[in-house]
Amino acid sequence: MHSVESAAPTWDPQQYLRHAGHRTRPFIDLLARIPQLPGNDGRPARIADLGCGPGNVTALLADRWPDAHITGLDLSPEMLERAEKDWAGTTAGGGWLDFRAADAAHWTPEEPYDLIVSNAALQWVPNHPESFAPWVAGLRPGGTFAFQVPGNFTSPSHALLGELCETPEWRGRVGDQGRRYVHILEPGDYLRRLTDLGCETDVWETTYHQLLPGEDPVLDWVKGTALRPVLTALRDDRAATEAFLAQYRERLREAYPPGPHGTPFPFRRIFAVARKGA
Template sequence: MPNSRKPTWDPQQYLRHSGHRTRPFHDLLARIPDLPARDRPARIADLGCGPGNVTTLLAGRWPGARITGFDSSPEMLAAAARYAGPTPGGGSLDFRHADAADWVPDEPFDLIVSNAALQWVPGHSASFAAWTGALTPGGTFALQVPGNFTSPSHAILDDLIDSPQWRPRVGPHARRYVHVLEAWEYLGHLTDLGCEADAWETTYIQLLRGEDPVLDWVKGTALRPVLTALAEDEAARTEFLAQYRDLLRKAYPPGPHGTVFPFRRIFALGRKPVG
């Protein structure tokens, strides 16, 4: 039977391409409006905070804020723990275990942000009402998710997983991405909830370097469910990676300056009206 465990995450592998992975968050952060002025520190939640490197950028934008990063991965939370504590601007960072699939805010927030996490949560738009409902007047909910699931890297992975050799071993673990919506759908959901909404998409034309860089990229994200399913069979894991590597080499041939890897991202944000 296919392994049904949640993916085991590798923070070091994920951070190998941190520059490219962080760029969409910088773009999202730039579009988030100023938070409402309060007689208290701003309260911010980072839902699916991963290893915490992006969470620290929130402290750069709002130095005095109380910021909590939430994640369901013990490995990611362990990596994020190094950032916990007071921030230079007088705020604070802490990290807690929570699953975005069932997280319900237990206090008001001025900003709830989720960066490259909700693609792992089927039906996540059903939680938008609870999340935007927890915003203070003038507060914002902002998200960014990958939108590249029809690209060769993922289509090849899909076909390989669904092949007779691998289907019994791996199963449908990599197909949770079908729950990612289009930008216009996120806009509609947030507008229906009474938010002042914005949504857009961007395709980053990334130049990756090194040997088999696309394989190295997906080892940090899309391949995690497969690697988890094959974790106890090193020979099968090695064979799967070799087959996938060979197919990726054909789909993404290296050029004179590296390997071009286009990556589409989807963004949305909703601001709760002040009155």
């Protein structure tokens, strides 16, 4: 029996990838702002992807740096299994893509990297800004640390989840699982912390106004991310899971009514690109 406090989220790569297009777009925008790496002087770049998930965006790094050695790091066995199956091995440009287990909360670079990147993962890592210093220290001179995180934790999708988890009916079953991922800072705080480390830093935010298709698409979206801790806490009780989802579904339907072309779903993202001095 997993306690509310000890249950680590169980991830579902297939569910996560149901919205792969919308989830990939912020990473593409982040990738476009990453400057030339020191590995571009003829030596293949060394790249780490923190929180690589199922590996679909990690593979995009090989398109940008075809001969790079890229390592995807993740804590989820389910995600790593999917990444290994779909993407591991020699890349089309002659580089190498591999994956291994690592907890971003404790990972430190074991060798010099040209790029450390993280896509929609650091929101799950308490005190992740405290790791910026060792991550930047692990970069080669002129290397880059870049990440993007969701910035929508006060939006209805997440606020309603937290409120439902705190009702008397569910508090004892799921505790703070609906809010356990809220560990992000505001853009100005990221700018200050990374600049204080001596990096040339670019920080920005974007709100994507997405049209999600199908019935209850916002619920389907959060089933792949924010809802994972709750689903994990209730995984041994199917009736409770269905009851929770039914209550959450009704709240989401009211907050996100469908339109004639789909359900509008605004999603704020925060981006940072920090280049270490040469």
